Amino acid sequence: MSAIPLIYKKELREFLRDRRVLMSSVLMPMFLVYILFTFLGSFTKFLSQESKESEIAVVNIDNGQPLLDSPFVKKGFKIRSVPSVDMGVTMVREKTVKLCVNFKSDLKKALATGDGGAIDVLIDKKSIPAAIALGVFKEAVKQLNAAHGKQVLASKNLTEKDITPLSVNEVAATEAKEEGPAMLASLLPYFMVLFAFFGGMTMAGDVVAGEKERGTLETLLVSPASRLDIAIGKLLSMATLCFTSSLSGVIGVVLVGITGVTQKGEMFKGAQHLGPGEIGVMLVTLIPLVAMFAAMLVAISAFAKNQREATTYASAISVLVMVPAIASQFIGFTDFGSRAWIGLVPILNTATVFQQVFNGQLNGTVFALTLTTSTVLAALCLWFAVRMFQRESVLFRV
Amino acid sequence: MRVDFPPMVSCQGLVKSFTDKKRGDVHAVDGVSFECRPGEIFGVLGVNGAGKTTLLRLLATIIEPNGGTATVGGYDIRTQAQEVRRNIGFLSTTTALYGRLNPREMIRYLGSLYGLTGQDLTARTEAAIAKLGITDFADRLCDRLSSGQKQRVSIARTIVHDPPVMFFDEPTTGLDVITSRTIIEFIEECRTQGKTVLFSTHIMSEAERLCDRIAVIHDGKLAAIGTLDELRNQTGQSHLERIFLALIGELTAA
Numbered sequence: 001m002s003a004i005p006l007i008y009k010k011e012l013r014e015f016l017r018d019r020r021v022l023m024s025s026v027l028m029p030m031f032l033v034y035i036l037f038t039f040l041g042s043f044t045k046f047l048s049q050e051s052k053e054s055e056i057a058v059v060n061i062d063n064g065q066p067l068l069d070s071p072f073v074k075k076g077f078k079i080r081s082v083p084s085v086d087m088g089v090t091m092v093r094e095k096t097v098k099l100c101v102n103f104k105s106d107l108k109k110a111l112a113t114g115d116g117g118a119i120d121v122l123i124d125k126k127s128i129p130a131a132i133a134l135g136v137f138k139e140a141v142k143q144l145n146a147a148h149g150k151q152v153l154a155s156k157n158l159t160e161k162d163i164t165p166l167s168v169n170e171v172a173a174t175e176a177k178e179e180g181p182a183m184l185a186s187l188l189p190y191f192m193v194l195f196a197f198f199g200g201m202t203m204a205g206d207v208v209a210g211e212k213e214r215g216t217l218e219t220l221l222v223s224p225a226s227r228l229d230i231a232i233g234k235l236l237s238m239a240t241l242c243f244t245s246s247l248s249g250v251i252g253v254v255l256v257g258i259t260g261v262t263q264k265g266e267m268f269k270g271a272q273h274l275g276p277g278e279i280g281v282m283l284v285t286l287i288p289l290v291a292m293f294a295a296m297l298v299a300i301s302a303f304a305k306n307q308r309e310a311t312t313y314a315s316a317i318s319v320l321v322m323v324p325a326i327a328s329q330f331i332g333f334t335d336f337g338s339r340a341w342i343g344l345v346p347i348l349n350t351a352t353v354f355q356q357v358f359n360g361q362l363n364g365t366v367f368a369l370t371l372t373t374s375t376v377l378a379a380l381c382l383w384f385a386v387r388m389f390q391r392e393s394v395l396f397r398v
Numbered sequence: 399m400r401v402d403f404p405p406m407v408s409c410q411g412l413v414k415s416f417t418d419k420k421r422g423d424v425h426a427v428d429g430v431s432f433e434c435r436p437g438e439i440f441g442v443l444g445v446n447g448a449g450k451t452t453l454l455r456l457l458a459t460i461i462e463p464n465g466g467t468a469t470v471g472g473y474d475i476r477t478q479a480q481e482v483r484r485n486i487g488f489l490s491t492t493t494a495l496y497g498r499l500n501p502r503e504m505i506r507y508l509g510s511l512y513g514l515t516g517q518d519l520t521a522r523t524e525a526a527i528a529k530l531g532i533t534d535f536a537d538r539l540c541d542r543l544s545s546g547q548k549q550r551v552s553i554a555r556t557i558v559h560d561p562p563v564m565f566f567d568e569p570t571t572g573l574d575v576i577t578s579r580t581i582i583e584f585i586e587e588c589r590t591q592g593k594t595v596l597f598s599t600h601i602m603s604e605a606e607r608l609c610d611r612i613a614v615i616h617d618g619k620l621a622a623i624g625t626l627d628e629l630r631n632q633t634g635q636s637h638l639e640r641i642f643l644a645l646i647g648e649l650t651a652a
Contacts, residue, residue: 006510010499017498017539215492219555221460222488223511224480392461393416 003225007233008240015203015241025199025245033191033252041256054098054133055080057088063103064119066111072140077133085122092124098133099123111148184253189354190325191249193347196286197293197321199245200238204297204314205307207234213306217395231298231389235382239294246286278357281367288374289350293321295381302388302395324348328355343369346377405433406471406563406594407440407457413465414452414618426452428618429466434596434611436562439589441609442598443642449618450598451490454567457596458488471563484512487556489581490567493548497541501532501551504540505558512559526554546577553584564588566597570604582608602638612638614645621645 015021054077058064061081067073080097082088088100100122110117121137124130153159211217220230297314304310328351336342338361343349349370356362388394414427426449434440444450455461457470459479468475471485495504505523514522527536530550535543540551556564566585570578585608588595599605605612612629614621622629622645630636633644 003511006507010496010507013503014496014498214497215490215494216496218460218490218492219488219494219508220511222458222483222486223508224483224513225511226480396461 003223003229004233004236007220007225007230008236011207011234011237012240015237018203018206020202021241024202025241026248029191029195029199029245029248030252030255033188033249034255036187037253037256054078054129054136055096056133056137057082057091057097057100059083059085059088059100059102060104063106064101066107067103067119067140067144070140070144072143073137076136076140085120089122092122092130095124095127098127098130099137101137114152185355185358186329188249188253188358189351190328192246192286192354193289193325193328193351194322195249196242196246196290197318199248200242200290200293200297201311201314201318203238203241204301205304205310206301207238207298208301209304209307209310210301212395221395227389228386231302231386235291235294235298235385238298239290242290242293242297243286246290274358278362281362282354282357285350285353285367285370285374288371288378289347291378292346292374292381295378295385299381299385299388302385321347325351328352331355338363338366340365340369342366344373346373349373403436404472405435405469407469407596408433409457409466409468411466412453412456412463412468414449414456414461415464425618427456427463430613430615430618430620431466432613432620432623434594436594437589437592438610439585439595439597439608441605441612442596442615443600443602443605443612443638444598444615445600445646448615450600450615451567452618453615454488454565454596454598457482458486458565459483484559485561486563486565487559487561488565488567489552489556489569491569491571493545493552495540495543495548495551495555498539500537500539501543501554502527502536504551505555508555509558514559522558522560526558529557530554545573546580549573549577549580553581561593563594564596566595566599568599569597570599570601602642606638614642616646 056077057080059082068079085102091097092100102120104118104120107117123134300313301310304313324345324347327348331352342352343366353367353370410431412427412430415423415425418424430453442450456463457468459475459482470482473481475482505526506519509519509522527533530553532550532554535547569581585595585597597608611625613623622632629641633641635641635644
């Protein structure tokens, strides 16, 4: 009977009894994602409310009535009348208002005569909320101008077409689709890939190097279990840990959905297409990646003299893992995601496939190349890790 | 000493060399030959670095020899490594326990690796637990055991599959008197049970007390082999420590 299931079961039992594993590999990814997405949701809501409830100081309030009475301004701003520009500027500096608007001339007259309707807006140029409020205010002015323009044209028996004969029609060249869940598509693939590695890294020092230090590896080697069985048993347990850690991040997102966090509707908007098929594609893509990570970590651990050395090597390798994972963040801003070569770049390819699945735009070529590349690399890492177990000079390197 | 049984451990011209960055080519075991039989405690005596551990690791098939042949329990260490491993128990200086398993799980795990299953595995595990007096702490994690308790668990895991050949690699080094006594008594019991025991040590008093025959190993080479009386006659010394020094001195002078 093969010793693989015995070794696998024993390794898992040890993992489950290790607080580091429970905290770093199982619970931490879940809570990190939960807290991050909750924070992002709340922050989005805060920004949205901030722009909706902007308070502005108005000088010469009577002059601005046509604009201030418009529904757009009434909905977007709270108005505070101030007696002087200086007071308005002070309020802007103290951040009690977003903008100070000075209606230097009477807008009613200006609209009637078509002259002298300049409005001064005093703003803190370093403030982003102020910039957002300015955008909303400009839009209100634009709408008032447009409404006034229509009246003028009507009084002269003209229509908008008479003064704007040219127009641009947008025609969808592809099937109209709802946009994907931008926040999920941008962040979750990145986390899933990173957690797959870092979840396993927690035990990289322990799994073989730790056994060398404690002398238990010799006990294992002197048993009838073959080296291949030992290597594969350890690899499978490590792969399970990597896989669990990656899925733990996904559970964090599910928890965000279940527990009714603010803005979750916005967060999951466009994610309705995610069904069993899409989840299946993601799992199939994840399996060779975790196999590759597990084999890398076991090989490192087998090569190292002790746990500390193994952790040092694993930390160095983690940089190589992070670079393509971070690159996946920027792929969304380009059209590289659909290019075949992406499928050949390890780690980046998996994150890209995840993004495509979230956006409902899975590219078959990229998916096939990703699976092939990850599987070939996983097999190579596996072969290397098993080879480490066959070499006396490595196993007894203490 | 029983000489009527065929040898359970036999090696002829065993060689193990490796290259070390600092020391260059090292002959850790250099043409070692001996035999030992059931019911015999065969001592391997040498200073640190003499090649004792390498010799035991070769016989346990953990590492492969560069030359020579050996059989353990009638199985060739090169071609029947798995069968060799099935027939040996190996106890070294370290207790080699998994800290996050309890003694019962530890013993069961090792037993299952040796092919024990079902009721047989349970019965052997419980027998080993009872025999070594582990019952009171059988369900406590190994990390929380005292040194003496750990050593008892370590012995239990080496005997759960009831091997006919036992290898002890400096098993008492660094242990207190009481724990050492447990191991010494266990080694004597192995002899009583008719097991073949290979006992590597650098502690003269233990070798003098336990060993039926002693092989003195120095720089990987076999300096002498025989009963204590034979070694006395060969060196003209009465105490093992002086015998040992004389043998090493002879070898160095040669």
